[in-house]
Amino acid sequence: MQPFSTHTGMVMPLDRVNVDTDQMVPKQFLKALTREGFGRILFYDWRYLPGEKPNPEFVLNFPRYKGASVLLARANFGCGSSREHAPWGVKDYGFRVVIAPSYADIFYNNCFKNGILPATLSENEIEELFKRTEKEEGYSLSVNLPNQTIADKHGLMFKFEIAPSRKEVLLKGLDDIGTTLQHAAEIDAYEKAHTATATMYDPVDVKYYSNGR
Amino acid sequence: MTPKTLYQKIWDSHVVHEQPGQPAIIYIDRHLIHEGTSPQAFAGLRAEGRKVRRPDLTFAVMDHSVSTTDRTLPILDNDAKLQFDALEKNCRESGVRLFDMNSKNQGIVHIIGPELGITQPGQTIVCGDSHTSTHGAFGTLAFGIGTSEVEHVLATQCLVQSRSKTLHILVNGKRPKGVTAKDLILAIIGKIGIGGGNGHVAEYGGEAIRALSMDGRMTVCNMSIEGGARAGMIAPDETTFAYLEGRPFVPRGKAFQEAVERWRTLRSDDGAKFDMTVELHAEQIAPQVTWGTNPGMVTSVTARVPDPHDFKDLNDQKATESALKYMGLKSGTPIVDIPVDRVFIGSCTNSRLDDLRAAANFVAGKHVAKNIKQALIVPGSRGIKSQAEKEGLDKIFRDAGFEWRDAGCSMCIGMNADVLPPHERSASTSNRNFEGRQGKDSRTHLVSPVMAAAAAIAGHFVDVRSLDGVAPVE
Secondary structure (H helix, E strand, C coil): CCCCCEEEEEEEECCCCCCEHHHHCCHHHCCCCCCCCCCCCCCHHHHEEHHHEECCCCHHHCHHHCCCCEEECCCCECECCCCCHHHHHHHHHCCCEEEECCECHHHHHHHHCCCCEEEECCHHHHHHHHHHHHHCCCCEEEEECCCCEEECCCCCEEECECCHHHHHHHHHCCCHHHHHHCCHHHHHHHHHHCCCCCCCCCCCCCECCCCCC | CCCCCHHHHHHHCCEEECCCCCCEEEECCEEEEECCCCHHHHHHHHHHCCCCCCHHHEEEECCCCCCCCCCCCCCCCHHHHHHHHHHHHHHHHHCCEEECCCCCCCECHHHHHHHCCCCCCCCEEEECCHHHHHHHHHCCEEEECCHHHHHHHHHHCEEEECCCEEEEEEEECCCCCCCCHHHHHHHHHHHHCCCCCCCEEEEEECHHHHCCCHHHHHHHHHHHHHHCCCEEECCCCHHHHHHHCCCCCCCCHHHHHHHHHHHCCCCCCCCCCCCEEEEEEHHHCCCEEECCCCCCCEEECCCECCCHHHCCCHHHHHHHHHHHHHHCCCCCCEHHHCECCEEEECCCCCCCHHHHHHHHHHHCCCCCCCCCCEEEECCCEHHHHHHHHHCCHHHHHHHCCCEECCCCCHHHCCCCCCCCCCCCEEEECCCCCCCCCCCCCCEEEECCHHHHHHHHHHCECCCHHHCCCCCCCC
């Protein structure tokens, strides 16, 4: 995974609470076999009019936010479906940082699997950032993960909280699976001590391909 | 010894590795997968040269994009077909059991897990689907995960997790006639809000929860995620054990009795501390109808569509305004005056036998209203479909003007051909009324099965408590 340390980029505001993952990547795009290409369809139904004509009323299509890489959002961002296609879309579009007062659990977790920093600030701090973004064209923020700060060039500086283990994952771009597999002996021991094996008593109508276990 | 919550007990018994200040590695007992969120996980494994660690604990099913009509016909949706083929190939290569679309046990992943007894008390269960919380009805710790985590579980049979906070939700008293499990959970979400349970695992208790059948308990736990709680659970009891006995993957005889003895310890100890507690009174809950674009935008059938200024918070006002515009609703309209175009009875929330029986009981001898363009009954599994047919429910529905379909996710998510057209309004027993959920620009109202059935007959929402054909509380 791509590590994350610091990032400076233009802010795009999404002034709406409870943005769900169905809005980020609607269902018709869940039939993919790969993780690529979701940036083009991010926020599809809000972003496009019939015929995939950009909707001029949706913030992502405002010329002033072209090239934004910091997504400023409202409370409970990423609620609903567990689809990881949502953070794949956020990342593929070019966002490296999301800043919101709160996140839904699954989306928050999925961000860390994809090198996206979901920073949490207070409602008042978020409000201030919305004001500044609105006022100044090209408003940009510098996000520093090691120091846990978000700053603009006018002297504003907010501190954000993040669990140390989460921080480490992003800083090092850790491969979780590899890390867990370092504990293979403990997993073996757990399995020996607990019989979790399913036993099929009745023949049910299932395709079961034995792989020799 | 410090009293423990049910969540803590299951958590503690699944820790593989833990060190202070770090998330733990916990063991996963059952991993359920489907065509929609698994292809990239298998591709990831392949790219790293990794194998599925425990194919025997992994169960696959085709549900999200399957047709609910004739499955002997060719699959016209090529993208869906590619996903089915990928699942088939991935299961074949890794030795995972697959309930494909032609299996007589096929159904929605969260329906067949419990139905076949794959789901058992005390387990940890995950699936790349947020409604995995359903399985918590059996006293399991069950939650939805993203595709990267699906890959992680395939490779290691473990997940890296931090302990959640705990939320105790008590529903005291007795449910009035016509008030169902769906109404309880919608009322709960209305009270705590859709982000109210973020960071928490919910445990439901109280007289009204205890009185629910397993089908009803699954409806409640299913929508935990709509209140922000990634998992919701109910301690197992005699109702749970009676449901499980004799199901295909459940131990038999002496082994079953031993399992039941273990399962009896799966309850929160007296005096166990929860981080947050919420109480509701079942007597005060009326049938619920959502009016907006998330499940927390819900009210009683006797109420009216709210006004943005009913809300204090500016963000809520804006959200309400935007939701009413999307839904094509005017503030002040009585809920019972809202006409409906289509009715969908199905989804992992409400497509079990209890749901179909309640709806059939209501529609027997009646007919859907003239303004209803389509009324769909989509059983949650082929097992349920077959049992319902034995009971003659299919005939009751057909005679009343409903379509009787094959099992799958169907119009809850609209990934197959069952889509709600633009600007049409549904009475739906599913779990999400997000913008575009059932189809682009479609308008969803979430209700219970009997409320959906009544809306089909009347052509608009009605208070089922005032009507005949509504079964009293069992």
